[in-house]
Amino acid sequence: MKIIIGYKYDKETIEKKRAYIFNELIKASVNIKTGIIKDISISDLKILFELYDSIFLSNWFKDTFKGSFKFSLSKRMTKSAGLTLCPKNINVLNPENIVIEFRIGVNFFFQYDLIDRTKIVCGIETNNGLEALQLVLEHEICHAIEYLYFYKSSCRGDRFKTIANNLFGHTNSYHQLPTNKELAMKKFDLSIGDKISFIFKGKKLKGIIYRINKRATIMVQDKNGQYVDKQGDRYVKYYVDLNRIVK
Ligand SMILES: [Zn+2]
Secondary structure, rough: OOOOOOOOHHHHHHHHHHHHHHHHHHHHHHOOOEEEEEEEEHHHHHHHHHHHHHHHHHHHHHHOOEEEEEEEEEEOOOOOOOOEOOOOOOOOOHHHHHHHEEEEEOHHHHHHHHHHEEEEEEEEEEEOHHHHHHHHHHHHHHHHHHHHHHHHOOOHHHHHHHHHHHOOOOOOEEEOOOOOHHHHHHOOOOOOOEEEEEEEEOOOEEEEEHHHHHHHEEEEOOOOOOOEEOOOOOEEEEEEEHHHHHH
């Protein structure tokens, strides 16, 4: 049996292999014709995965994994750009019955160019949506390897970090791709700490933006409020739609 766990590539080799895969995917895909991702299908993920298996892993998955892979695209992922789903009882399953699913949060790649700043994924600077997708899939591949060897996987653990660094040169386990939250903040020009106002039950209230998710959390000074700051001022918390906020 081939042993993948000891593979270690130097930076130059990794960059060459990654660039080769980038070009091969563009050749093979009907949706992705440049680094900019406007459309993507499950078969693109499958092609990309198979390229990785062949170019980085000497077909380790293909030759040794008896189970199957599933690929999925999600528009609902807002924090993670990728997920690897593996049955919890993988250690007792027949190898043929193991299904490992790679799920990709497509919005991160469609929205890649909407914000102009450096976008680092797994510690590596990316130039376009396809490069970002490659790094996210590399991360998920490390999860799959860890699951198959050890039946458990966590990208916070040292073992995972070593695998990801040896194979792909990753130096951390997170991405800095534009999130819905960042895009909303940009669209409405809002930041944490902004002094703003909004209308609540016909009354104009003034407050400070404390948090932004789908809606903003606004703290409004109120002597009967249950939240107290360091100065002893009291606040009431409101959840307000971003489009109702006036700076
Ligand atoms: Zn992870």
